[in-house]
Amino acid sequence: MNNIYETLNDMQQLAVYHTEGPLLILAGAGSGKTRVLTHRIAYLIEEKHVQPYNIMAITFTNKAAGEMRERVNKIVGFGAEQVWVSTFHSACVRILRRYIDRIGYNNDFTIYDTEDQKKLLKDVIKNLNLDPKMYKENAVLGRISDFKNKLVTTGEVAQMAQSDFKLLNISKIYNNYQEALKKNNALDFDDLIMKTVQLFKQCPEVLESYQERLKYIMVDEYQDTNGAQFAFIKLLASKYQNLCVVGDDDQSIYKFRGADISNILQFDLKNPKLGFVTVTDVQCTRDLSQAKVYVTFLGKQERNDAGMKILKQSKGFIRSTLAKRMTIRKMPDLIFIQDTSLEQGNRIERILKDIQ
Secondary structure (H helix, E strand, C coil): CCHHHHHCCHHHHHHHHCCCCCEEEEECCCCCHHHHHHHHHHHHHHCCCCCHHHEEEEECCHHHHHHHHHHHHHHHCCCHHHCEEEEHHHHHHHHHHHHHHHHCCCCCCEECCHHHHHHHHHHHHHHCCCCCCCCCHHHHHHHHHHHHHCCCCHHHHHHHHCCCHHHHHHHHHHHHHHHHHHHCCEECCCHHHHHHHHHHHHCHHHHHHHHHHCCEEEECCHHHCCHHHHHHHHHHHCCCCCEEEEECCCCCCCHHHCCCCHHHHCHHHHCCCCCCEEEECCCCCCCCCCCCCCCCCCCCHHHHHHHHHHHHCCCCHHHHHHHHHCCCCCCCCCEECCCCCHHHHHHHHHHHHHHC
């Protein structure tokens, strides 16, 4: 095996070597998560003989995607350019440029920026004879963006409105705004993902073609995904389920874009075949008496009580969430719990001895 993997710590190696089935990696700042992803890509190609063409890595910003592309090129070498490294929106643009004609648009569609959106929305509000002081462009665009990030259609908003007069008018604005976009053969930023999900649902043959191509999918900063992004990834990965997501359950920086932290908190429920959950840090040790403590369980039902005791004493949203579920669900195959207390390490060591 290539010695590049020997530079990884134990927990990073576990994440790299687990290639089949859904995988959740919990990693804080400075834990080397990008390094794990790039080495995982190399491992898939070099050791598992996966074609680079069948691998996708998604992140949120063009800068992050560019950095990941550079690292992949450096570590993989020949064939690295075939790995699909992209942001969510760039990936969706690429798909829509080929197939959006299947859902009623021309493939040479225009992508509206904020100023284009405001200009179009201003005309829509004026044509509906609504007071622009009550329906300010930024506020209405924010509502429309929120609807799209949650995959809420114009018809669904109208149904939600019922006797809510202002929401009913917003639903009319949303509907006419979407009709105007389509008339102009244009999409806004949020449409890129929503329309790709629509395309996949309405044209299963298109979805299947991408499922066959992208058999191994990795998503960075998964805690920042919104409903539309989650649906996009779920559809792509549903056939082979080789989905690896990396995130920090204590951090989400894209709440203003509709990021849904439950996507990472409930990853184990949404993926019943989850291979393992890991909480990792730059430093790691297998010595339970050390300050940094990592605990491994083997997924046996009778170990749930001990698992709950440990999970409840550890920090972070997902650790406490998992603890609450432990009585009704089989424990994941591997759980790594980090704690900074020496006393906690001794306590865990005693519990482990009791259940062995």
